[in-house]
Amino acid sequence: MxxxxxxxxxxxxxxxxxxxxxxxxxxxxxxxxxxxxxxxxxxxxxxxxxxxxxxxxxxxxxxxxxxxxxxxxxxxxxxxxxxxxxxxxxxxxxxxxxxxxxxxxxxxxxxxxxxxxxxxxxxxxxxxxxxxxxxxxxxxxxxxxFEDFAEKRRQYHIQYPANNAKQFVSQECEDIMWELFHRERL
Missing domain, CATH: 2.160.10.10 (Hexapeptide repeat proteins)
Structure with missing residues (x-):
């Protein structure tokens, strides 16, 4: 082979x-x-x-x-x-x-x-x-x-629950992310 x-x-x-x-x-x-x-x-x-x-x-x-x-x-x-x-x-x-x-x-x-x-x-x-x-x-x-990108990312903070599942998000995390997604589009 x-x-x-x-x-x-x-x-x-x-x-x-x-x-x-x-x-x-x-x-x-x-x-x-x-x-x-x-x-x-x-x-x-x-x-x-x-x-x-x-x-x-x-x-x-x-x-x-x-x-x-x-x-x-x-x-x-x-x-x-x-x-x-x-x-x-x-x-x-x-x-x-x-x-x-x-x-x-x-x-x-x-x-x-x-x-x-x-x-x-x-x-x-x-x-x-x-x-x-x-x-x-x-x-x-x-x-x-690159530096502008890094600075913008450094300031990115979303409080969401710890996500310990590998390659999956918890239901709680999923709900928070969808809420944020829709709130930013109002």
Whole structure:
């Protein structure tokens, strides 16, 4: 069995995204992987050794790293180009320290994500992301400053009951969150 698929099968049964990241680090799945990394995905990208992940990186569900394309197959299949042979395009991806990558983000090859970065959910990252920035959109563009975001989040305080259930909210917490949601829309 292909090692990549064996590793993904093993990760399928790991509930903790932190343990999953530790397992990937131990197995050398990526070129490098720092400490305090959370990987929710159980999918290992093709050419994963072309990906470097820094320290304190948190990846939500559905994050995809694309280290290659397969356009060469299409180009090589055209009659017009019978003599030409097109090669597969591959490239590296580097993720800096203190990075949050939102759900369903797609990061393409030849991209460096700087330090202290937040990438908004659903973004397509097709060019380098500067340090200390918030990016979002398709394609991703700078939409804010990391320090401003951190300060705004520091001031965010909602009093809701402790939520000890893993990956579920208590009924009491759920009721409070819906009440707040509707109150903000009056």
């Amino acid at each position: 292909n090692t990549r698929y064996f590793l993904m099968l093993k990760m399928l049964f790991m509930r903790s995204p932190m343990k999953r990241a530790d397992y990937m680090r131990k197995k050398g799945v990526f070129h490098s992987m720092g400490e305090k990394v959370m990987v929710t995905s159980r999918k290992i990208p093709l050419y994963s050794r072309l990906i470097s992940i820094g320290n304190n990186v948190w990846m939500a569900s559905g994050v995809s790293f694309i280290t290659h394309d397969v356009c060469h197959f299409m180009l090589n299949g055209r009659k017009k180009w019978d003599e030409a042979r097109f090669e597969e395009k591959i490239g590296c991806i580097e993720i800096g320290d203190n990075v949050f990558i939102g759900s369903d983000v797609l990061i393409l090859y030849d991209v460096k994500v700087g330090n202290n970065v937040v990438i908004a959910a659903g973004s397509l990252v097709n060019r380098d992301v500067p340090d200390n920035s918030i990016v979002g959109g398709v394609p991703a563009k700078v939409i804010g400053n």
